[in-house]
Amino acid sequence: MTRRVQRLAVLGAGSWGTAFAKVLGDAGREVILWARRPEVAASINERHINRDYMAGIVLPPTITATTDPAEALDGVDAVVFGVPSQTLRENLAGWRDLLPRDATLVSLAKGVELGTLKRMSEVIVEVADVPPEQVAVVSGPNLAREIAAEEPSATVIACIDHDRAVALQHAITAGYFKAYTNTDVIGCELAGAGKNVIALACGMAAGLGYGDNTRATLITRGLAEMSRLGVALGADPLTFAGLAGLGDLVATCSSPLSRNRTFGERLGRGETLAQAEEANHGQVAEGVKSCLSICELGRRHGVELPISDAVRRVCHEGLSAADMGKELITRAPRPE
Known part of the structure; x- marks a missing residue:
């Protein structure tokens, strides 16, 4: 009952x-x-x-x-x-x-x-x-x-x-x-954490002036790396095709109501992390911290997370958003 x-x-x-x-x-x-x-x-x-x-x-x-x-x-x-x-x-x-x-x-x-x-x-x-x-x-x-x-x-x-x-x-x-x-608690939680990091990347792309093709590429490839990490930790891959995965990812990467997306957009326009935080009423977007944990999880489990790692380096190592974009687009070609 x-x-x-x-x-x-x-x-x-x-x-x-x-x-x-x-x-x-x-x-x-x-x-x-x-x-x-x-x-x-x-x-x-x-x-x-x-x-x-x-x-x-x-x-x-x-x-x-x-x-x-x-x-x-x-x-x-x-x-x-x-x-x-x-x-x-x-x-x-x-x-x-x-x-x-x-x-x-x-x-x-x-x-x-x-x-x-x-x-x-x-x-x-x-x-x-x-x-x-x-x-x-x-x-x-x-x-x-x-x-x-x-x-x-x-x-x-x-x-x-x-x-x-x-x-x-x-x-x-x-x-x-x-x-x-x-x-599938593991899949739902990793999807919820990972989408914030990908949303930062989408925001950076918007701040650089890039349009829908770039956002769609980041969403799709971001979903792929979220799924890879989830499966490595025991999640059901189908979870990432549902509301907790793709649904949350699309909303967070696209909406001006998304704190992570708008925070990333400020970084894309050239603001520092401190300036973006000040404009965000003293709050750091969740993805800024989660990118560190997610990338470390990827490292420990041997999972490649190129978008998440690029976001980590923009937020914490001084890589510019423009250079992040160049690095991602010039990665070696491979089968999807």
Whole structure:
């Protein structure tokens, strides 16, 4: 019998955490949204608006906010982690003792942890000391603003435990938002992390003035290297042809709402990493950090990742975006 998920905590009131909480609320669930800053929680509770991250979007009354993690986690059926990938471990260490024993733990983050090279589900398993089948991940074309505006969208819920995935699927199905299930957690997570790096490359190409042929080439060849890495780590290659793979890759590489694409575009126009970060309100795009972890994973498993490695060298070794383009286009010809 499928378990029921009615009450959920969303830890992290940024753009995606807020949009995901709205989906849950619109699907008829009771949602407790944890915010780090009191003014964000107050705005949500008093005006049903997250002015800092989702201005203009009215949140359903079934969402309440708090700055107290103990209050947020009290009696919930599932816990959704909406914090950036590189801060998940630190945050989770503070929440670990408050987590309900059998609650499904859900990651919204798309990245690979620096240093350990662990996927987010692996970080949760390690820090929370739970079995892998208790952890699920959300992946797919998840542009937060479009979802919050109730534009038709779909996503993937990946979990080793199919019943948990189905329970979450029912919990997040709203009139404008559809969820599919998958048991390939490895593939969904690597696709979610890898697409951010390829989106940086597409942004750089746009900043250099290149058009649709270049973007299509980067998307297609980027998908190939993401798939190669995924298969080497045990993923199902078909996952990369679905929403978590191609779907998320196309959206992130093409949309002006994509932080990674717009960040890459600034680099393509000649801005430094620090200048692009300043223009991005002090935030570094996830792909800037993930490219280091992904390239190291490729090195350890003997997988060639030419686009990801080129992005890594632009972000961290001073290679110019223009020289990156020349290097990629002059690589030795080979069969596709």
